[in-house]
Amino acid sequence: MLTNTASVTPRPTITDPAQLGTVLGVWAHPDDEAFLAAGLMAGARRAGHRVACITATLGERGTDDPQRWPPRRLAAVRRLELRASLAALDVTEHHLLGVVDGRCATESAPARIAQISRIVEQVAPDTIVTFGPDGYTGHEDHQTVSDWARAARDLTAPHARLLFATSTDEFVRRWSPARDAFDVFLAEGLPLATPESALAVRVDLDPDQVDRKLVALRAQASQTTALFDALGETRIREWWSTEAFVSADDADDADRDAASWGTWQVAA
Template sequence: MLTAPPRLLLVHAHPDDESLWTGGTIAKYAANGAHVTLVTCTLGEEGEIIPDGLALLAAAESDQLGGYRNGELRAACAALGVVDHRYLGGIGRWRDSGMVGVPSNEHPRAFINGDFTEQAEQLLAILREVKPDVVVTYGPDGGYGHPDHIRAHEVTTVACAQADVRRVFHVVTSERATNEGVAELAAVADLPHRLPAPGELPVTPDDEITTVVPIADHLDAKLRALRAHQTQVTVWQDDSGSSCYALSNDIAQPIVGHEYYILASGRPDDAESDLFGGLG
């Protein structure tokens, strides 16, 4: 362990990404005394809304979803133990770009249309203030191809190259753990969501994964955070302890006991199960 509290900074594209991708990791390190900073790049204004009663928040209606999701994110941060949250450039500076090929890609404040140098400088200023030992973001494909995830990766890569960051990790999903989790869900009676077809969920081959962080002791916090994002995520559990979540596509996705990373830069020594391993 480091002599001073370790500092972890995560860069995510939209509210809910922090919980979906890294909720257990955040809760684990926050509970163990790390200083955790979360940087969110947009308000998620283009998200698809699950509850019918909130449908008028949508971009095509009242366009109030971003403000609502800010409240969801505050609740998720409380569940995970995050006390230092920032929006890149300030709240509302960059707008959710939406998926590839949709009209929102052309919005003048869309994250992907923003000045790249400005965005990198905004993140670099946070890095120089916080001085994180470890930074986490997505890989080059953004995890599943979302333009904002890809831009977050690119901005983070450039900013970290100019800052004194000891390790950078890309968060991924494990092919093995996902397949095993889906197989377990297939045995559950009355699952309220449809099972994914083979190859439908984005996964990474396990031989590419460098770091596996155990989060079983922090799944309750992750589940509370996921539930906070009620416009985007539905969480299901049964009495036997089986659980899954679904986005607006109604595909069941397993909630597993580890979170998975690829070391993008920094020393690999002792990083197999701890983002800070060997950084003493």
Template structure:
């Protein structure tokens, strides 16, 4: 006789601003949860229509927003995620939207999914992007309104060692992990390792799966892959870390 299988973990809900946010910051987490039999739902606020030009070779008449929604569906399929919610809000203008509407819509999804955990950006937006910051505020307000007892809200974060290891990539790509905030400042995603609620360092098949999902977001990732090479890109994109939103976050 064999012991009964443990029950799957509770549902996981991700709340993000643009297609590809979910894979960069929680792709391995979603894949692991889905592989354990958990319900995983990805909510995306915008279509990411301001994320650059439409790549050459796209079907005639295709807009970037349409392309990125297709890429999102392909990436989630790679990760084993079967449910997604697209709010269809304007890219680049989330900070200007009255929050009551988005908070209400996210709260409705939380009530429907009854997640054990919600993952999203911290107030810093991880990169400081105004859309990220707005989505963090919306998700937090919705969680406080609608989350079931015992649910956890986790903010994407990074440790000081990851920030240090990423400096060369940020210089090559012309991006910053924490625009407007350096490690040690209050408004930064960089935190001390001891306050982390979870940290994933995928390797092997799990890392390959995450990178395959990132490759599905080709309009956003092809340039970075070409600039860094596959090995450096994978090392840079692999790690995922989270802090509990109620935990004070001394800087890393």
């Protein structure tokens, strides 16, 4: 009996965002998109493709100083920061879901999936990018948005490529010494050490492209200033110059069982 090798032959990793067509990002907070997909978005725009971004919340609770930054004030600032950050990437199409920061998991999932589905219908993406089920950092909002995005894709655009942002094994090795200085990974078992062979898309940014990404990151100063101060621009340039994604359709559910990582929630 002949074996169908086509089903087991790995597909080549995409390295050029021009191959992704129309792109829709689905994220939880302002700056998620800049850290994980700024280069991908800018590359797709440079190729002439439509790029749209969905943000669930304004991240109004993303501060260690709520007296100085009460939620209403921080939300207003982060809205402006996000607009400037996306503009640096030539992305002007943005949709805000209006969820309260830290409360995604308490929302009606069918209602939010329907909301995202309507945007998917409008944009008609060839590629959707979001968090994996781990939420990249373990943040509960990230994990919930991942579930919403996958459900909306399955309902509305089942033929669209769905990519989960991930961290590479190379990144994990480099990041390890910095965990004490500024650890953005909020749960046990993270960051994921994804091998090169498992990547569906890998975008390596050249120095000019990293410059653009850093402009996008620095535009969100309320969130990124402390990171730049703690780690220094040189390390940030090196560590976030690669953006890596796995295919949701190729992901092994057993390997990505939620029991293998934790969940971090915003304090009440």
